[in-house]
Amino acid sequence: MVTFSPNHPSAEKTVEKSPWWSIQLFRGIINDVHRRAPYYASDWWDAWDYRVVPATIYMYFANVLPALAFSLDMFEQTKGSYGVNEVLLASVLGAVVFSFFAAQPLCIVGVTGPITVFNYTVYMIMTPRETPYMEFMCWICLWSMVMHFALAISNACNAVKWVTRFSCDIFGFYVAFIYLQMGIRVLTRQWSEGDASAYLSISIALLVLIFAYAGGFIGESHLFNHPIRVFFKDYGTPLTVIFFTGYQYFGKMRRIEVETLPITKAFFPTSDRDWFIRFWEISVGEVFLAIPFALLLTILFYFDHNVSSLISQGTEFPLKKPAGFHWDFFLLGITTGVSGILGLPAPNGLIPQAPFHTASLCVTRKVADESSETKGKFTTVVDHVVEQRVSNLAQGLLVLGTMTGPLLTVLGLIPQAVMAGLFFVMGLQALEGNGLTLKLLYLLQEDNLISPSEAFRKARLGAVWAFVAIELVGFGATFAITQTIAAVGFPVIIFILIPVRTFLMPKWFRPAELGVLDAPTASAFTLESVGGSWGNYEGDTAVSSAVDVSDMRDSVDGDAMERGSVRIDESPDQIREIERTRSKIE
Incomplete structure (x- = not known):
């Protein structure tokens, strides 16, 4: 909730805005470019900051290692249609386009788990019909590009204001289980080299999980001193991958053959084809058959990318530069179309x-704690964010360097079991901070051991159970459909979550309870691009409302979210996420 004191200038303003459904073509794109353009030069000059260096290195490994894991899954499921080079080049495409042109260059764009599921499900549906797969995927991407343009031009991204933690938590829960499922699927393929190979692969995967997760745990804990924690946080996972790549050559294990990551010639496609897809070599009927698939892909990207952009600009980050959802979604349409023509999995925002x-x-920075209980102690708070374009571009160029011959040869040594372990790590880490997980843990705790200050106590216990039950039903429906041949339809279920939360749940729950159980994904400042914030989260009115946040840009603090006359209320899930992010930064 955003409230203004009577003396705040915005309190005297009457905000005039068109309803969300009004069509004023290109208005959102023009406003996004107009707001962000004055900061473009500073986006490059502000990169002269030491934080850019560790951020670049950290994001390179955080991007390339999961991408390699996804490439393995798609290689197996699509019979070699997609491989390492395609996935790496897709990440490079997203990084270059968004670092140079996006209104929000901090959003990392690459290949995600949901698009992996989408791609191999289309393969399973269309190849029995003897439809040329890559040509068909190209038309899906081209049609989807047109749909991206239409949505961006017609200001459809204004509906992003309705995306709350409810939808994000369900989607994050789904993504986490997709990671876990992919890890298990990789391990089930390891029996091709015999039982010994399979058992060694399982042990490697579990060891990767243990060591990489332990590194992340130490990085977020108060163990050891600050430099050691930062080292474990930034380099624990890549060092784990390096060690267990060579682990198979220790002692008697060197006699056991294990499946490794399949690679191809440097800068060449995985399959025997050119980079340019001959999309005209397909029947007219199949061209139009690609339209419903393109619609599903567009729905997926509309939700997935905008949510990624939202949470990368969450209330825990004191950002000073404006966002731009319409323009970025237009850019995503371009990268989607180019990906189809090049035969790449289409990239979008990464979670x-x-x-x-x-x-x-x-x-x-450290500030003195003035509370009566801890007076005299110091607390680490976020002073500012280095908002710039260089770290995204640099990590993309590092990914491009990974496509060179020597580095591809090194990648070919990585056991598939290491990729399975990475899937397990990503899945557990995604579950750990998820709002649905936090609510489940609250419900499973012994009542007399729960702190009296626990915010969930403000809601009826039955309301908490009902809210969690609805989230689990949404997750269950999404995950269940991905286990069938109808898996390409899972974006529809995800999209339906938004109107369920917007129009139905206010009828089932008390306003104050929704204020405790749910919250906006981002601050009103971030949502200025889409017309302002939605809802009143102390008394959730379930109606669309906008506030003029142009005058509060320098008033919003990323730690307490309260300064002067502007206050933004946060849910328990948001507070926990802020504290979790702070511990990672510390």
Whole structure:
């Protein structure tokens, strides 16, 4: 909720805005470019900051390692249609386009788990019909590009204001389980080299999980001193991958053959084809058959990318430069179309890499704690974020360097079991901070051991159970459909979550309870691009409302979210996420 004191200038203003459904073509794109253009030069000059260096290195590994894991899954499921080079080049395409042109260059763009599921499901549906797969995927991307343009031009991204933590938590829960499922699927393929190979692969995957997760745990804990924690946080996972790539050559294990990551010639496609897809070599009927698939892809990207952008600009980050959802979605249409023509998996905003990128660029400072209980102690808070374009571009260029011959040869040594372990790590880390997980843990705790200050106590216990049940039903429906041949339809279920939260849940829950159980994904400042914030989260009115936040840009503090006459209320999930992000930065 955003409230203004009577003396604040905005309190005397009457905000005039068109309703969300009004069509004023190009208005959102023009406003996004107009707001962000004055900061373009500073986006490059502000990169002269030490935080850019560790952020670049951290994001390179955080982007390339999951991308390699996804490439393995798509290689197996699409019979070699997509491989390492395609996935790496897709990440490079997203990084270059968004670092140079995006209104929000902090959002990391690459290949995600949901698009992996989409791609191989289309393969399973269309190849039995003897439809040329890459040509068909190209038309899906081209049609989707047109749909992206239409949505951006017609200001459809204004509906992003309705995306709350409710929808984001369900989607994040789904992504986490997709990661876990992919890890298990990789391990089930390891019996081709015999039982010994399979058992060694399982042990490697579990060891990667243990060591990489332990590194992340130490990085977020208060163990050891600050430099050691930062080292474990930034380099624990890549060092784990390096060590267990060579682990198979120790002692008697060197006699056991294990499946490794499939690679191809440097800068060449995985399959025997050119980079340019001959999309005209397909029947007219199949061209139009691609339209419903393109619609599903557009729905997926509309939700996935905008959510990634939202949480990379969450209320825990004191950002000073404006966002731009319409223009960025237009750019995403361009990268989607280019990906289809080049035969790449289409990139979009990454979760959790996008918010981790912003967190890695936070500069902290110590302030004295004035509370009566802890007076005299110091607290680490986020002072500002190094908002710039260089770290995204640099990590993309590093990914491009990974496509060279020597580095591809090194990648070919990585056991598939290491990729399975990475899937497990990503899945557990995604579950750990998820709002749905936090609510489940609250419900499973012994009642007399729950702190009296726990915010969830403000809601009826039955309301908390009902809210969690609805979230689990949404997750279950999404995950269940991906286990069938109808998996390409899962974006529709995800999209339906938004109107369920917007129009139905206010009828089922008390306003104050929704204020405790749910919250906006981003601050009103971030949502200025889409017409302002939605809802009143102390008394959730379930109606669209906008506030003029142009005068509060320098008033919003990323730590307490309260300064002067502007206050933004946060839910328990947001507070926990802020504290979790702070510990990572520290």
